[in-house]
Amino acid sequence: MTAPLIEFQEAALRIDGPVAEFSHQRPQSRNAMSMVLRDDYERMLDHVSRRRDVRVLIITGSGGSFCAGGDVKGMNERLQNPDPELNSPDAVRRRLQDSHRWLTPLRELDMPVIASVDGAAYGAGFGLALQADFVIASTRAAFCMSFARMGAVPDYGALYTLPRLIGLARAKDVMLTARRIDAAEGQALGFVHAVHAPEVLLAQAHAFARKLCDGPREAAAMTKNLLNKTFETDYATMCSLEAYAQGIAMHTPYHATAAARFSQGQPSAYDWDRPAVPS
The missing domain is CATH 1.10.12 (Lyase 2-enoyl-coa Hydratase; Chain  A, domain 2)
Incomplete structure (x- = not known):
């Protein structure tokens, strides 16, 4: 019997016994991190954190992408907007601080979090994956701290998480070059836990989650x-x-x-x- 689906605006949550799976559902944009998806995360975490029957959370994408990063089209529209409430240094600061209203609870969730990454995890998508306790990637997964390509500073907690996972010198390489990193290199660097073929990735993430559920x-x-x-x-x-x-x-x-x-x-x-x- 298939577990019921809870639909959000740009994501969906399925709880199957002790495992919750939260999937980004905007593949036409490669699951870019929109303001709507941020709101979906906040609502999902409020729901999951109250469920004592849920033991592990999996976050994943759809359509062959995990999350391609920030909504660049939306960024460009804001840059053309004369309203300082939308287009000003303080507006950017407030938007990013608002993101940490759910990124911090995600990081601090009282259960293991698994990022099941297929396809692109760029920019904010890479930062999002690093908030998980385990990153399980497909052979076609691609990670990129793409912020430098846009003249931006890494965010979504990446300046904190990445150096602690791979060391300072390697973090400088990854962030300052903004180069693409495949799943095999991610595993060698230490931020990818395991690599699987795309067609079995999610099943492997669930199998891993269910083993964790046996723990205390x-x-x-x-x-x-x-x-x-x-x-x-x-x-x-x-x-x-x-x-x-x-x-x-x-x-x-x-x-x-x-x-x-x-x-x-x-x-x-x-x-x-x-x-x-x-x-």
């Missing part, structure tokens, strides 16, 4: 939250946060069940290395 909800959420803070936090503070988090984790039903299984000689319910049982 609370411990995974706290581990993700702490890792997101680790480069800005001193050792003593991180150890203190670690202790508080462990106090919570070791009083969850998941931990109690795992400890009981171990003491009874039963295998762990969450064993990533255990071969999957054929369905």
